[in-house]
Amino acid sequence: MLRGFPPVVAADTHTLVLGSFPGEASLAATQYYAHPRNQFWKLLGAVTGVPALQELPYDERLKRVLSKGIGIWDVLAACHREGSLDAAIRNAQPNDFASLREHAPLLKTVCFNGKTAGRFAEVIGAAGYETLVLPSSSPANAMLSFEQKLLLWQRIIS
Template structure:
């Protein structure tokens, strides 16, 4: 079984972005969105107006938390050959009570792609604002960067 990464959260986190499960590059580097062609850091740079792509990993995380944005995945562990979500087998979900214990001000849960978006109903039923984002993965080439960014900008819209 492959085991995912620890959550990036703090007491001030108001928004969390949940991926599905880290790809091979991320697992190897022990860093979220480590594949150089993944658009995650570039998209978030545009969303929060900071050059995250130009920063070291630890500084990226510090800046995200400063914007009250956290990161995690919907899957804690699984079997998978390669990095595609379609190859995930025997998925074990993360225990999301951690979100509430570590981030009592959380109000919006965003999902990076359709696989993580399968958990959306669970969070919306619990009273969270939810948003399923077009995947930042290089495998999802159906949308241009600019079209993805139109949706990703909704991450930081004011609370409804």
């Protein structure tokens, strides 16, 4: 059973970006979105006005994102999976979303990084959060260019 990471949130987090589950590169590095071709940090940097966010050391990236009121987590706490594709996820165990209110009392919006994570939008929305399903930042999602993804990701801050 693979285990994910704890949430990256603060008391003033108002927006949370949820992925599905860390890929192999992320698990090996113990960092969210560690695959070098994943566009997550580049997209988030462009959206938040932090140029070259992806080039900063990981701890600094987290600090910068948190300073913008944005948190990071995954919908799944644990699962079985061969490789990094969401389609290979088996025996999924969701994270404890009830605890979010304790750690991020100002949280209003939950964004989902891709359709797999977006399957939880209805449940999270029913808990009183605004939800937004975004195109996946994964290199496996090559249907949209970076610019096309960015247009949709900019809704995080609107």
